[in-house]
Amino acid sequence: RKEVEQDPGPFNVPEGATVAFNCTYSNSASQSFFWYRQDCRKEPKLLMSVYSSGNEDGRFTAQLNRASQYISLLIRDSKLSDSATYLCVVMKYGNKLVFGAGTILRVKS
């Protein structure tokens, strides 16, 4: 079983739609949690950190459930520019990042 699991998609949504991605992780010792965004053939870029209290950054909302070892990302009012691969990431001791395989989002006009 992979340490971080994500639905690979692709999620094909129209502009303006709300879309949600989910992720589960297996190591309860994981310390920090993130969503990264990766455009085709580019490097991953930090989208947002994820906290148990939930956090929001504009159209993006992330949530962590430590008891269920579950992380989510909600994107509201999708834009064409949101098309990318979204990587669920957990940080283990010593700042080692463990990535999921990514969820592909395609926003269409």
Added chain:
Amino acid sequence: DAGVTQSPTHLIKTRGQQVTLRCSPKSGHDTVSWYQQALGQGPQFIFQYYEEEERQRGNFPDRFSGHQFPNYSSELNVNALLLGDSALYLCASSLGLAGGRTQYFGPGTRLTVL
């Protein structure tokens, strides 16, 4: 503010050869981590350098080795290349080893092994 830089951007090698990839961390950062990203997969942790020492290592064979220099830049060396080593190699920098520090990625080196 200079971000993370990597060189070269692309590289083509043949099986059995050796390769060296280079990384300069973001200004002010002292910790460098290397990741391998195969096509269709998420990045996988190779190792991490801090204070010129390898601090953590992922599940990669000894053919993968590295070095960190006093100016915090780093090299990744891969010996006896295999076809399966073809991937995007990403360098990430951060400040220190304390938990929760954001890692910033460079643009990567795309290695093709023929």
